[in-house]
Amino acid sequence: MMDFFSELASNPGITKAMWPAFIETMQMTLVSGLVTVLIGIPLGVLLLTSNKNGLAPLRWLNWLLSAVIVNITRSIPFAILMIALIPFSALVVGTALGPMGASVSLTIGTIPFYARLVETALKEVSSGKIDAAKVMGSTRMQIVRKVYLPEAMPGIIDATTTTIVTLIGYTAMAGVLGGGGLGYLAYNYGYVRYELEIMVVTIVILVALVQLVQFFGDRISTRINHR
Amino acid sequence: MITVSDLRKVYRQGSDEVVALAGVSLEVPTGKIHGIVGHSGAGKSTLVRCLTLLDRPTSGTVAVNGTELTNVSDNQLRDARRRIGMVFQHANLFDSRTTAQNIAYPLELVGTPKAEITAKVTELLELVGLSKFGKAYPSQLSGGQRQRVGIARALATDPDILLCDEPTSALDPKTTDEILDLIKKLRDRLNITVLIITHEMHVVKQACDSVSLLEAGRIVEHGDLDTVINTAGSSLATTLLPLPGDAPRAEGSGDILDIIYSGEQANDPVLSSVARRFDIDINVLAGAVEQMGEHQFARLRIQLPATADTAEVVNYLKSIGVAVTQKGDAK
Ligand SMILES: Nc1ncnc2c1ncn2[C@@H]1O[C@H](COP(=O)(O)OP(=O)(O)OP(=O)(O)O)[C@@H](O)[C@H]1O
Ligand SMILES: [Mg+2]
Numbered sequence: 001m002m003d004f005f006s007e008l009a010s011n012p013g014i015t016k017a018m019w020p021a022f023i024e025t026m027q028m029t030l031v032s033g034l035v036t037v038l039i040g041i042p043l044g045v046l047l048l049t050s051n052k053n054g055l056a057p058l059r060w061l062n063w064l065l066s067a068v069i070v071n072i073t074r075s076i077p078f079a080i081l082m083i084a085l086i087p088f089s090a091l092v093v094g095t096a097l098g099p100m101g102a103s104v105s106l107t108i109g110t111i112p113f114y115a116r117l118v119e120t121a122l123k124e125v126s127s128g129k130i131d132a133a134k135v136m137g138s139t140r141m142q143i144v145r146k147v148y149l150p151e152a153m154p155g156i157i158d159a160t161t162t163t164i165v166t167l168i169g170y171t172a173m174a175g176v177l178g179g180g181g182l183g184y185l186a187y188n189y190g191y192v193r194y195e196l197e198i199m200v201v202t203i204v205i206l207v208a209l210v211q212l213v214q215f216f217g218d219r220i221s222t223r224i225n226h227r
Numbered sequence: 228m229i230t231v232s233d234l235r236k237v238y239r240q241g242s243d244e245v246v247a248l249a250g251v252s253l254e255v256p257t258g259k260i261h262g263i264v265g266h267s268g269a270g271k272s273t274l275v276r277c278l279t280l281l282d283r284p285t286s287g288t289v290a291v292n293g294t295e296l297t298n299v300s301d302n303q304l305r306d307a308r309r310r311i312g313m314v315f316q317h318a319n320l321f322d323s324r325t326t327a328q329n330i331a332y333p334l335e336l337v338g339t340p341k342a343e344i345t346a347k348v349t350e351l352l353e354l355v356g357l358s359k360f361g362k363a364y365p366s367q368l369s370g371g372q373r374q375r376v377g378i379a380r381a382l383a384t385d386p387d388i389l390l391c392d393e394p395t396s397a398l399d400p401k402t403t404d405e406i407l408d409l410i411k412k413l414r415d416r417l418n419i420t421v422l423i424i425t426h427e428m429h430v431v432k433q434a435c436d437s438v439s440l441l442e443a444g445r446i447v448e449h450g451d452l453d454t455v456i457n458t459a460g461s462s463l464a465t466t467l468l469p470l471p472g473d474a475p476r477a478e479g480s481g482d483i484l485d486i487i488y489s490g491e492q493a494n495d496p497v498l499s500s501v502a503r504r505f506d507i508d509i510n511v512l513a514g515a516v517e518q519m520g521e522h523q524f525a526r527l528r529i530q531l532p533a534t535a536d537t538a539e540v541v542n543y544l545k546s547i548g549v550a551v552t553q554k555g556d557a558k
Pocket of ligand 1: 265266268270271274426
């Protein structure tokens with residue numbers, strides 16, 4: 001047992017490569033998580049409001065968002081989407097490689113998923129509350145900002161937690177496909193060189209990361225839920 | 228004052244047309260509480276949605292103090308809506324906001340200054356008896372308290388009309404009476420016009436000055452409470468003053484009369500005066516006496532002896548202001 005730990009402490013894969021890999025993974029998760037939330041929430045709102053019984057029904061927009069963008073993107077396996085998006089990533093951030101390159105395809109891969117979750121959370125807001133807001137003379141923008149979003153916030157936080165957890169899993173795959181990070185480390189040392197301990201440590205870190213995100217996500221969601 | 232003229236609403240269901248409102252006209256004077264009752268499917272909810280312009284009426288107009296609310300642009304519509312405060316069956320409070328923030332909502336919409344909002348909210352909380360609950364969230368309140376918050380929120384814009392859609396249907400009898408008392412108190416204090424949509428006759432008896440009966444999208448009976456009850460054969464009268472179930476079956480062959488009398492006569496010995504005048508024995512089969520608003524109402528089912536002259540008795544009763552229906556004449 002002592003052997004295992006002393007070996008870990010002297011393994012260059014851990015002492016040298018682990019920390020930068022961890023940083024890269026965090027970079028990918030945070031950058032793509034942030035962009036996903038920034039784009040996904042408005043998209044979720046549009047999905048809801050452009051619906052035929054929504055605040056501002058717009059058939060073609062709803063069809064475009066729902067059928068074309070969200071459903072098609074969601075049905076493509078992530079690994080394939082990543083490869084397909086390599087030229088696009090190169091166009092946007094100058095490279096398809098490294099954490100920044102991978103973040104582009106990670107973001108595009110998760111936005112549709114997240115937007116659907118946000119839409120579902122918004123749908124939970126009872127129509128009675130929306131009627132009340134309308135009767136009091138709210139504009140559509142006020143209904144979205146002062147009623148839909150605050151009332152659905154616990155659900156949106158849950159959706160964000162789920163999405164970040166999924167993203168952490170995706171970063172591992174993106175790592176193998178050129179993004180770097182813990183996924184690449186595990187692949188390189190654990191699979192190619194078959195250094196089992198690197199594999200184990202990576203798994204432990206990833207599991208801990210997911211637990212941490214889930215824990216704080218749940219806490220925030222409970223804290224702001226007054227229902 | 229609210230004036231509704233010839234309001235029609237037709238829903239399209241595929242190729243079918245559902246006429247939910249078939250020309251409703253209604254006028255409620257300032258400071259009066261008007262009840263609208265009707266069975267399920269009569270069009271009550273549709274009427275509410277048209278009055279608040281949540282649904283555009285197919286035709287007809289709604290006016291508050293002479294200003295028409297229908298046929299205005301979207302922007303004007305928002306202002307128009309602020310003249311009608313609405314109270315919902317399930318309060319429909321925002322769960323993410325405290326009581327005070329819920330009441331502040333309609334004020335925030337028009338950018339009311341903070342200090343003004345605080346003052347108004349404090350005043351409204353006091354008005355509905357919830358001064359201590361400003362910081363509570365809706366989930367921490369009872370159903371009756373939530374409804375009070377809903378009422379306070381509806382009053383925040385100083386509307387001319389308070390429209391209540393089944394305001395007590397989710398509450399127990401005691402809380403129902405508390406909420407109705409509150410609505411009456413607010414009417415007295417603010418001289419606001421109130422419309423209560425309900426399927427509970429109790430609400431009408433307890434709180435309303437006048438009442439309309441909605442049936443299949445039409446108002447089939449309407450009037451002040453005492454007038455409606457004193458109208459022979461009116462179905463509002465019979466539902467408002469039901470005879471105790473299973474009235475004993477009449478014996479013998481004498482004519483049976485349903486009589487309703489109110490106000491001053493309710494205390495007068497109507498029956499004994501009839502008995503003395505015609506020298507007959509009157510058999511009371513069933514009866515109900517109830518206090519509604521200011522007045523007391525009595526409804527009796529009586530049987531005259533076979534030998535009595537029914538027409539004479541009926542005429543006499545009518546002459547002293549008693550509503551009479553001869554059984555067999557009407558329901
Ligand atoms: N959106 C709609 N589309 C089609 N028909 C409708 C719609 N809303 C109501 N109706 C019809 O209009 C009629 C009146 O319905 P409404 O909901 O106003 O009745 P109600 O008096 O409120 O009944 P309840 O007491 O059960 O709530 C019904 O026949 C109903 O089927
Ligand atoms: Mg209804």
